[in-house]
Amino acid sequence: xxxxxxxxxxxxxxxxxxxxxxxxxxxxxxxxxxxxxxxxxxxxxxxxxxxxxxxxxxxxxxxxxxxxxxxxxxxxxxxxxxxxxxxxxxxxxxxxxxxxxxxxxxxxxxxxxxxxxxxxxxxxxxxxxxxxxxxxxxxxxxxxxxxxxxxxxxxxxxxxxxxxxxxxxxxxxxxxxxxxxxxxxxxxxxxxxxxxxxxxxxxxxxxxxxxxxxxxxxxxxxxxxxxxxxxxxxxxxxxxxxxxxxxxxxxxxxxxxxxxxxxxxxxxxxxxxxxxxxxxxxxxxxxxxxxxxxxxxxxxxxxxxxxxxxxxxxxxxxxxxxxxxxxxxxxxxxxxxxxxxxxxxxxxxxxxxxxxxxxxxxxxxxxxxxxxxxxxxxxxx
Amino acid sequence: xxxxxxxxxxxxxxxxxxxxxxxxxxxxxxxxxxxxxxxxxxxxxxxxxxxxxxxxxxxxxxxxxxxxxxxxxxxxxxxxxxxxxxxxxxxxxxxxxxxxxxxxxxxxxxxxxxxxxxxxxxxxxxxxxxxxxxxxxxxxxxxxxxxxxxxxxxxxxxxxxxxxxxxxxxxxxxxxxxxxxxxxxxxxxxxxxxxxxxxxxxxxxxxxxxxxxxxxxxxxxxxxxxxxxxxxxxxxxxxxxxxxxxxxxxxxxxxxxxxxxxxxxxxxxxxxxxxxxxxxxxxxxxxxxxxxxxxxxxxxxxxxxxxxxxxxxxxxxxxxxxxxxxxxxxxxxxxxxxxxxxxxxxxxxxxxxxxxxxxxxxxxxxxxxxxxxxxxxxxxx
Numbered sequence: 116x117x118x119x120x121x122x123x124x125x126x127x128x129x130x131x132x133x134x135x136x137x138x139x140x141x142x143x144x145x146x147x148x149x150x151x152x153x154x155x156x157x158x159x160x161x162x163x164x165x166x167x168x169x170x171x172x173x174x175x176x177x178x179x180x181x182x183x184x185x186x187x188x189x190x191x192x193x194x195x196x197x198x199x200x201x202x203x204x205x206x207x208x209x210x211x212x213x214x215x216x217x218x219x220x221x222x223x224x225x226x227x228x229x230x231x232x233x234x235x236x237x238x239x240x241x242x243x244x245x246x247x248x249x250x251x252x253x254x255x256x257x258x259x260x261x262x263x264x265x266x267x268x269x270x271x272x273x274x275x276x277x278x279x280x281x282x283x284x285x286x287x288x289x290x291x292x293x294x295x296x297x298x299x300x301x302x303x304x305x306x307x308x309x310x311x312x313x314x315x316x317x318x319x320x321x322x323x324x325x326x327x328x329x330x331x332x333x334x335x336x337x338x339x340x341x342x343x344x345x346x347x348x349x350x351x352x353x354x355x356x357x358x359x360x361x362x363x364x365x366x367x368x369x370x371x372x373x374x375x376x377x378x379x380x381x382x383x384x385x386x387x388x389x390x391x392x393x394x395x396x397x398x399x400x401x402x403x404x405x406x407x408x409x410x411x412x413x414x415x416x417x418x419x420x421x422x423x424x425x426x427x428x429x430x431x432x433x434x435x436x437x438x439x440x441x442x443x444x445x446x447x448x449x450x451x452x453x454x455x456x457x458x459x460x461x462x463x464x465x466x467x468x469x470x471x472x473x474x475x476x477x478x479x480x481x482x483x484x485x486x487x488x489x490x491x492x493x494x495x496x
Numbered sequence: 497x498x499x500x501x502x503x504x505x506x507x508x509x510x511x512x513x514x515x516x517x518x519x520x521x522x523x524x525x526x527x528x529x530x531x532x533x534x535x536x537x538x539x540x541x542x543x544x545x546x547x548x549x550x551x552x553x554x555x556x557x558x559x560x561x562x563x564x565x566x567x568x569x570x571x572x573x574x575x576x577x578x579x580x581x582x583x584x585x586x587x588x589x590x591x592x593x594x595x596x597x598x599x600x601x602x603x604x605x606x607x608x609x610x611x612x613x614x615x616x617x618x619x620x621x622x623x624x625x626x627x628x629x630x631x632x633x634x635x636x637x638x639x640x641x642x643x644x645x646x647x648x649x650x651x652x653x654x655x656x657x658x659x660x661x662x663x664x665x666x667x668x669x670x671x672x673x674x675x676x677x678x679x680x681x682x683x684x685x686x687x688x689x690x691x692x693x694x695x696x697x698x699x700x701x702x703x704x705x706x707x708x709x710x711x712x713x714x715x716x717x718x719x720x721x722x723x724x725x726x727x728x729x730x731x732x733x734x735x736x737x738x739x740x741x742x743x744x745x746x747x748x749x750x751x752x753x754x755x756x757x758x759x760x761x762x763x764x765x766x767x768x769x770x771x772x773x774x775x776x777x778x779x780x781x782x783x784x785x786x787x788x789x790x791x792x793x794x795x796x797x798x799x800x801x802x803x804x805x806x807x808x809x810x811x812x813x814x815x816x817x818x819x820x821x822x823x824x825x826x827x828x829x830x831x832x833x834x835x836x837x838x839x840x841x842x843x844x845x846x847x848x849x850x851x852x853x854x855x856x857x858x859x860x861x862x863x864x865x866x867x868x869x870x871x872x873x874x875x876x877x
Contacts, residue, residue, distance in 0.1 A: 178564070
């Protein structure tokens with residue numbers, strides 16, 4: 116009988132066959148220095164992953180599969196982690212939102228719309244001075260105290276290489292390491308040896324050349340034209356969360372995200388994930404309500420909904436506010452008293468849900484660190 | 497014998513089955529007003545398309561196929577068209593580069609890195625004042641003179657709807673309309689009636705539900721799990737360039753782009769495209785050298801290479817400079833004398849290739865407008 120390959124075999128197969136990004140070495144150097152500095156003074160360090168990973172269809176990439184994410188969750192969370200005193204490694208998709216500058220980018224307006232000429236100099240206009248000064252001060256402080264390290268990835272393979280190397284570097288932090296995996300990571304990919312070199316041709320007149328510029332492995336290319344269609348078959352990305360929990364970061368607290376679109380599946384899938392990987396916390400969220408509610412699923416606290424009060428919710432053109440509560444089943448009503456809306460004054464400032472999420476996680480992290488220290492003391496005595 | 501459907505039938509089938517974006521109506525209103533204003537004073541108007549179109553795999557989109565493009569070509573070209581006196585409709589992929597602000601976005605640095613606090617106010621730091629003032633002035637002028645209209649798309653269907661409607665609105669401009677199609681447009685797509693509603697499940701434990709949340713058309717979904725794999729089969733996007741040339745913009749000048757990765761295919765494919773669509777100009781470019789050389793293929797002027805002199809080339813981490821000339825075959829040497837490098841002084845300012853491309857196009861456009869007026873006079877007499 117043939118046994119499925121072990122997790123270790125799967126890992127080494129993946130990393131041998133999908134080569135590391137060129138920037139890995141310099142990123143590792145930066146990360147090591149950053150982590151060592153904060154480990155030395157006993158500061159907590161969080162690795163925040165953010166944005167979507169891509170799956171290129173060609174080596175010289177013209178087409179790729181992407182995962183929907185502007186990086187809002189990650190960039191916003193990074194700011195609140197800094198507020199909570201964490202040092203933050205922000206591993207994000209290139210050109211996705213960054214902490215602090217997110218307030219002024221990926222906007223329908225150009226940042227030049229915030230500027231004006233005054234006596235031959237460029238200054239921020241009056242209307243935006245106050246807000247930008249607040250943001251700039253926070254950003255400058257994070258930089259001055261060396262509390263924010265920004266790294267980037269594009270492809271799923273780049274992401275996995277960086278995640279693995281940084282996680283290993285974080286081992287000396289022990290339980291003070293936190294992993295906040297908000298990136299939208301591909302579940303399926305094209306292995307390096309099934310990638311064609313050149314752009315896949317669409318005109319039938321040219322498609323015969325596809326066979327010639329294929330890969331050298333002898334395996335069928337993952338993306339190919341069949342008649343007038345393009346057929347892509349993708350292989351599953353190995354479930355490296357298991358590896359992270361068991362091998363790369365055995366002592367750290369690990370928080371993963373589960374994004375769904377179907378309300379009826381959300382809690383079930385979050386619970387499934389928690390059982391499968393046995394890590395600390397799964398944060399479930401629906402595409403349509405993710406700015407207003409999330410569900411924490413953990414062994415420590417079971418199922419727990421976190422919601423922004425109705426009158427403090429940010430507007431979102433892509434969301435559907437009436438869906439809030441849909442995925443909660445019996446927990447919907449108790450979690451959000453109907454009277455809240457009536458009793459709260461209108462016009463109060465918007466609350467970002469990450470400002471509620473991060474302090475909760477920080478508290479759980481405190482408990483886990485205390486527990487780890489207790490365990491250590493017990494072992495010693 | 498069954499005849500292939502006519503171009504008109506293909507067009508109406510596509511636009512009936514793939515519904516318009518919500519923003520179409522308001523965009524059409526903006527575009528009509530913009531075009532009418534400039535048509536009235538006889539100004540040339542160019543539609544610049546820019547950035548990549550996406551092909552969503554689910555209606556509630558978590559995964560999609562994308563086309564590689566930061567929007568650099570389009571955003572840069574738009575600035576030079578404005579310099580040439582054109583009014584510019586900039587139809588771009590949401591969050592891709594914009595004219596003017598491109599100088600400060602999609603950078604490894606946050607724009608906040610250009611700012612500093614001075615007497616409790618946020619100002620641009622000294623080092624970046626001069627450059628930003630120049631850019632801000634150009635941007636402000638374009639806005640003040642209402643010469644720049646910014647519209648956006650995300651999906652291939654949104655792009656095609658906007659292209660068709662704006663092109664039709666531009667008909668009153670006659671030969672003074674120019675189409676500069678720099679967007680990276682999908683060749684393959686998932687028709688609306690083959691799209692699943694919800695996120696495709698990767699775990700085998702949940703994949704049985706995929707059948708239930710499928711589309712209602714009875715057609716097999718374009719993306720589906722088969723065992724542990726994800727299989728996507730995409731249909732070809734109808735070749736609407738034909739429609740644009742023949743029906744939507746019969747009098748305008750039309751410039752299309754051809755991006756290839758294989759040097760041996762570039763010129764051949766550009767020529768093929770020109771013959772097939774019978775429009776005015778195909779600009780061929782290679783992924784690896786696109787910032788330094790392009791080839792114009794047109795009936796008016798045949799094959800013509802445009803290159804930035806070696807010592808004026810911008811650095812590009814993604815490009816391979818030694819590939820310049822590879823796609824030109826016999827034309828490589830004559831187009832770029834080897835002595836140019838020796839005789840030119842070093843350290844001169846970088847030249848953006850779009851600063852060479854746009855004036856060339858503007859000149860061709862002048863000739864075409866003159867020719868159209870002659871034809872008209874001849875018809876009248």
